[in-house]
Amino acid sequence: MAEAHQAVGFQFTVRPDGVDLKLSQEVIKNIYLSGVTAWKKRAIQFKNGVLAGVYPASPSSWLIVVIAMMSSLYIHVDPSLGMIDAIKENLPHSVVPFLSRGYMSVQTRAVLSAILFATGLWLFLIYLLRYTLKALLSYHGWIFESHGKMSTSTKVWLSLVKMFSGRRPLLYSFQASLPRLPVPSVDDTIHRYLESVRPLLDTEQYRQMEVLANEFNESMATRLQRYLILKSWWATNYVSDWWEEYIYLRGRTPIMVNSNFYIMDLLYVTPTHRQAARAGNVVHAMLQYRRKLERGEHAPLRALGTVPMCSTQMERMFNTTRIPGIETDIVQHLTDRKHLVVYHKGRFFHLWLYTGGRHLLPSELETQFQRILNDTSEPQPGELKLAALTAGNRVPWARARIKYFSQGVNKVSLDAIESAAFFLTLDDEPQGYDPAKTNSLDSYAKSLLHGKCYDRWFDKSFTLISYPNGKMGVNAEHSWADAPIVGHMWEYVLATDCFHLGYTEEGHCKGDVNKGLPHPTRLQWQIPEECQSIIETSYLSAKQIADDVDFHGYLFNDFGKGMIKKCRTSPDAFIQLALQLAQFRDQRVFCLTYESSMTRMFRDGRTETVRSCTSEAVAFVRAMEDAGATTAQRLALFRKAADKHQNMYRLAMTGSGIDRHLFCLYLVSKYLGVDSPFLKKVLSEPWKLSTSQTPQQQLNLVDINKFPKYVGAGGGFGPVADDGYGVSYIIVGENLITFHISSKFSSPDTDSYRFGQHIQKAMLDIQALYKPENDKKTVEKHVPLENGKKHI
Known part of the structure; x- marks a missing residue:
C-alpha cells in the first residue's frame, strides 16, 4: 500500500524519554506550495474584483x-x-x-x-x-434594423457604447452597467398573446379566450402589475429567481430527460482513442477554464462585438450541486473545490486535482484515470445503482438522503460527490458519430441524455462523460444555467484540448509520467437493504422514462447558413418555418410552438419564449400544401412569415415577450390568493413542439473555415410533451445544420425518425422556392443586351 505511506504527513512514536516526531519534508513542501498558491489566488481575485468594481x-x-x-x-x-x-x-x-x-x-x-x-x-x-x-x-432600436443595413443613428450609438465601455473588460466588468429587464404593459402582452393563439383556435374558442383575457385585464391585471413593477425596481431581475425556483427547483418529477440536457463532442474528429488520455486533457482544460472563471479573467460575451451580455449564470458552473428537498430543491454552490469524483463500473473514486499547489498536469491526470480503469475491485452493496436516486422522483431521494446519508461514512462520501468540482463518468461502452451506422447519433444522444440511469450524477451542475473510444460529452443540470453557458465552456475546452495541449504520436497526453501521485481512493458506503430498495425503485422509474425516449439525430448537409443568407433570410426564421411545415405534414394540425430566446442583454437575464406558430406561418404552410398556389405566392408568404418571426424574436430578446410576463403575473396572483381563469388556462397550455437553437462559435477560438472538421455536433434535450417533439438544432458553419429530435415511443402519434424526414423535405421545399428567382438573376447577369452590354 505505497499510496497509504504517501498519504501520511507525519509519524510519531511515544518513548520513555519523550515523543519522537518525524516530519515528511515532501508533505510540508506541498503544504507550503498550496498555501502560496491560495494566497496568490486571493490576491488575483482581489485585484480583479477591484478592476471590475471600478x-x-x-x-x-x-x-x-x-x-x-x-x-x-x-x-x-x-x-x-x-x-x-x-x-x-x-x-x-x-x-x-x-x-x-x-x-x-x-x-x-x-x-x-x-x-x-x-x-x-x-x-x-x-x-x-x-x-x-x-x-x-x-x-434596442439597433436590433430591429434589417441585417446588413445599419442606420446613422445606430452607428453613432455603437460608437458611444464603445467609447463608454472602456478597454480590456473582465468577465464581470459590465454587470453594474446592464439595464434591468423591463416589465411589459399588460395591454401589450394580452394583445400579443391573443395574436399568438389565433391560428390555433376556431372562432368560438378564440371568442371565449378574448372574453377571459378582457375580464382579467379589467378585474385584477392592474393590481398584479403593480407588484411586478415594484419587484422590478427592487430586484435585479423580476423573472429569473422565480423562474429558477418554480420551473426547476420545485419540480418533483425526475430531472433526468425531463430537465437535464446534453452536449456532444466534435462531430468528425477524435483527437485520441485512448480514454484516459482524452479525459486527462479535457479535465485539465476544464481546470484552466475554472481558474480563469474564478478570477473573472474571461472576456465578456458581446453582441456585435460591442453590446455586453450578462455573465451571472457562469458563476455556478463548477463546485455546484442541486440538493433534493421534500418541497423544493436548492442549488448549493461552493468555492475552491480541489477534488473530482469519478464513476467507473459501479465504483465511486475520490481524485485530488492539485499537487504542490498546482493543477495536475494532463499526463498526471491520464495516469490517475488509467489507474481507475485498471482497478478490478467490485462495487459495495448498493453502490452500483446509487446514482439512480438522482434520476428518479425528487421526494424519495430527499427522504433517503435525510435518513441514510446524513451521518457516518455515507455522509462523508455523499459530501465528497456534492462538493466536487464536477462529476466524471468513465463509461465502458463506445459512442460517437459513425457515418457507417445510421443510428450512431441516436445511441450517442441517448447515452448522454440518460445513460444507464445510474452512471451519471444528474444533480451535479454537469457530468463529464468519457467513452472507451476517446469520445466525450456532457450532461448538464438545467436549474443553475442555460445551454449557451455550458456551450461556452465546452468550446474553450475542445479548442484547448485539440490545439494547445495535444497528444503524443501514441495518443498519450504530453508531459512526463508521474507515478508518485497517491492513487485515487474509493468512496465508502454502508447502504442498508431498505435504502437499496429505494434505489432500485428510483432506477426502475428512471429506466421507464429512458426506454420511452425516441431519439433521432440528423445531419442536414444539403445546404446551410451560406445558402440561406443568400436568400436574405434569417437562418433561424428559415429553420423555424421549416419546422412548422414539417410539424403540419407530420400531424396534419398546427400546435403551440416554443422557441427559446435569450434575455442576457439585461442583468441576470435568462430566457424568453418565442411563439413560432403565427398566423403568417400558418398561411405560408397552407400555401405550401395547396397545389393551386404559385411559387411566387408561396415565396411572398414565406418572406412575410419570416419577417414576423424575426420581429417576435427581437421583441423577446428586448424584454417584450409574452410568456415570462404572464408567468410572473400568475405567481403574484397565487401569492395574493386570487384566482384568474385566464392565467390558469395560459399556464396549462401544452407545448407540443419545443425547439431551441444551440449557439456555435461563441468564442471564435477555432477557424472552422480553415479547420472544417473541428466542429461540434451541438446538443439536445428530451421531449416536453407526451405527444409532442423536442427539436434542438445547431447551424454549423456555412454548409451543415444538425438536428436533435426527441419524442416518446409511448405516443402513437409521434416518430422522431419520421419527423426528421419531414424536416429534410421541408428544408428542401423552401429552398426550391428561391431557385427560380436565383436562376433568373443568374441568367440576367450573363445574357448580353442588344447594345452589347450585359446586365450587372
Missing part, C-alpha cells in the same frame, strides 16, 4: 484625478468651487483626537482635503459613466 474606470485613473487636484493647489485654482476648503474646515486638527500631540499642519490638511475631494469626484465619475452606459444599453 470599471469602466481604472485604479490608475484615481491617481490621475488626485494629481490633478494636488496640482490645482499650487497654481491657486480651485476646481472644487470651495468644496476642498469646506472639507479642510471640517477635518479634525489632531490625527488622534484627545491627544495633545499629532496635530496636522495646515498644508497636511489641505493635501488630505484635496485627496478626499478627488476620491469623491472619481467615484462620482465612475457612477456617471456606468449610468450613461446603462442608458445607452437600454436602447
Whole structure:
C-alpha cells in the first residue's frame, strides 16, 4: 500500500524519554506550495474584483484625478468651487483626537482635503459613466434594423457604447452597467398573446379566450402589475429567481430527460482513442477554464462585438450541486473545490486535482484515470445503482438522503460527490458519430441524455462523460444555467484540448509520467437493504422514462447558413418555418410552438419564449400544401412569415415577450390568493413542439473555415410533451445544420425518425422556392443586351 505511506504527513512514536516526531519534508513542501498558491489566488481575485468594481474606470485613473487636484493647489485654482476648503474646515486638527500631540499642519490638511475631494469626484465619475452606459444599453432600436443595413443613428450609438465601455473588460466588468429587464404593459402582452393563439383556435374558442383575457385585464391585471413593477425596481431581475425556483427547483418529477440536457463532442474528429488520455486533457482544460472563471479573467460575451451580455449564470458552473428537498430543491454552490469524483463500473473514486499547489498536469491526470480503469475491485452493496436516486422522483431521494446519508461514512462520501468540482463518468461502452451506422447519433444522444440511469450524477451542475473510444460529452443540470453557458465552456475546452495541449504520436497526453501521485481512493458506503430498495425503485422509474425516449439525430448537409443568407433570410426564421411545415405534414394540425430566446442583454437575464406558430406561418404552410398556389405566392408568404418571426424574436430578446410576463403575473396572483381563469388556462397550455437553437462559435477560438472538421455536433434535450417533439438544432458553419429530435415511443402519434424526414423535405421545399428567382438573376447577369452590354 505505497499510496497509504504517501498519504501520511507525519509519524510519531511515544518513548520513555519523550515523543519522537518525524516530519515528511515532501508533505510540508506541498503544504507550503498550496498555501502560496491560495494566497496568490486571493490576491488575483482581489485585484480583479477591484478592476471590475471600478470599471469602466481604472485604479490608475484615481491617481490621475488626485494629481490633478494636488496640482490645482499650487497654481491657486480651485476646481472644487470651495468644496476642498469646506472639507479642510471640517477635518479634525489632531490625527488622534484627545491627544495633545499629532496635530496636522495646515498644508497636511489641505493635501488630505484635496485627496478626499478627488476620491469623491472619481467615484462620482465612475457612477456617471456606468449610468450613461446603462442608458445607452437600454436602447434596442439597433436590433430591429434589417441585417446588413445599419442606420446613422445606430452607428453613432455603437460608437458611444464603445467609447463608454472602456478597454480590456473582465468577465464581470459590465454587470453594474446592464439595464434591468423591463416589465411589459399588460395591454401589450394580452394583445400579443391573443395574436399568438389565433391560428390555433376556431372562432368560438378564440371568442371565449378574448372574453377571459378582457375580464382579467379589467378585474385584477392592474393590481398584479403593480407588484411586478415594484419587484422590478427592487430586484435585479423580476423573472429569473422565480423562474429558477418554480420551473426547476420545485419540480418533483425526475430531472433526468425531463430537465437535464446534453452536449456532444466534435462531430468528425477524435483527437485520441485512448480514454484516459482524452479525459486527462479535457479535465485539465476544464481546470484552466475554472481558474480563469474564478478570477473573472474571461472576456465578456458581446453582441456585435460591442453590446455586453450578462455573465451571472457562469458563476455556478463548477463546485455546484442541486440538493433534493421534500418541497423544493436548492442549488448549493461552493468555492475552491480541489477534488473530482469519478464513476467507473459501479465504483465511486475520490481524485485530488492539485499537487504542490498546482493543477495536475494532463499526463498526471491520464495516469490517475488509467489507474481507475485498471482497478478490478467490485462495487459495495448498493453502490452500483446509487446514482439512480438522482434520476428518479425528487421526494424519495430527499427522504433517503435525510435518513441514510446524513451521518457516518455515507455522509462523508455523499459530501465528497456534492462538493466536487464536477462529476466524471468513465463509461465502458463506445459512442460517437459513425457515418457507417445510421443510428450512431441516436445511441450517442441517448447515452448522454440518460445513460444507464445510474452512471451519471444528474444533480451535479454537469457530468463529464468519457467513452472507451476517446469520445466525450456532457450532461448538464438545467436549474443553475442555460445551454449557451455550458456551450461556452465546452468550446474553450475542445479548442484547448485539440490545439494547445495535444497528444503524443501514441495518443498519450504530453508531459512526463508521474507515478508518485497517491492513487485515487474509493468512496465508502454502508447502504442498508431498505435504502437499496429505494434505489432500485428510483432506477426502475428512471429506466421507464429512458426506454420511452425516441431519439433521432440528423445531419442536414444539403445546404446551410451560406445558402440561406443568400436568400436574405434569417437562418433561424428559415429553420423555424421549416419546422412548422414539417410539424403540419407530420400531424396534419398546427400546435403551440416554443422557441427559446435569450434575455442576457439585461442583468441576470435568462430566457424568453418565442411563439413560432403565427398566423403568417400558418398561411405560408397552407400555401405550401395547396397545389393551386404559385411559387411566387408561396415565396411572398414565406418572406412575410419570416419577417414576423424575426420581429417576435427581437421583441423577446428586448424584454417584450409574452410568456415570462404572464408567468410572473400568475405567481403574484397565487401569492395574493386570487384566482384568474385566464392565467390558469395560459399556464396549462401544452407545448407540443419545443425547439431551441444551440449557439456555435461563441468564442471564435477555432477557424472552422480553415479547420472544417473541428466542429461540434451541438446538443439536445428530451421531449416536453407526451405527444409532442423536442427539436434542438445547431447551424454549423456555412454548409451543415444538425438536428436533435426527441419524442416518446409511448405516443402513437409521434416518430422522431419520421419527423426528421419531414424536416429534410421541408428544408428542401423552401429552398426550391428561391431557385427560380436565383436562376433568373443568374441568367440576367450573363445574357448580353442588344447594345452589347450585359446586365450587372
